[in-house]
Amino acid sequence: MPRDVDNMKIKESFISLKSLRFHALHGVMPQERIVGNDYTVDCCCVYDITKAMASDDVADTLDYSKVYAVIAEEMAIPSALLEHVAGRIAEKLFEKFDGIAGVKLTITKLNPPFGADCDGASVSIDAMR
Numbered sequence: 001m002p003r004d005v006d007n008m009k010i011k012e013s014f015i016s017l018k019s020l021r022f023h024a025l026h027g028v029m030p031q032e033r034i035v036g037n038d039y040t041v042d043c044c045c046v047y048d049i050t051k052a053m054a055s056d057d058v059a060d061t062l063d064y065s066k067v068y069a070v071i072a073e074e075m076a077i078p079s080a081l082l083e084h085v086a087g088r089i090a091e092k093l094f095e096k097f098d099g100i101a102g103v104k105l106t107i108t109k110l111n112p113p114f115g116a117d118c119d120g121a122s123v124s125i126d127a128m129r
Contacts, residue, residue: 010053015062016044020071025078026085029113033078038110040120041071045093046102046128062097070096082107082123090127102128 020041025033045062052061074089090103105127108120 010050013047013049014044015047015049015064015067016042017064017068017071018042020068022072022075024075026080026082026109027113028080032113037112039075040108040110041075041089042104042106042108043067043071043089043093044104045097045100046104047097047099048101062099067093067097082109086123086125090125094127094129100129102126 020043022039022041023036024039025036026039027033027037045067047062049061052058070092071089074085074092077085077088079085079088086105086107089107090105093100093103103125106122106124108122110120112118112121114121
């Protein structure tokens, strides 16, 4: 639903963290749980920023350093599947931040162990409350 800010209407607003880099121990193969792999995470939170647009006060918006802390905490917990990690991250973001209406999240394993020359293998979700 559009919201008025001065003389414009905001249809939707987002706070995004792009290409967060992690080394983590996710994977089905035993070796992946020992040596790990490099990952990137892209996270886009649907969040109403109209109050912060008017106030210029960080207390009126989503603190992306706290969003990063949640993602880092969940990336540090080994899992067999990236699907599981993505679900945990989205659930934790909804749990910790009431104002988040949706989460778009992509986790990319940069060096998947299947012999392909590629930029990575990804799992993406688009979740809402």
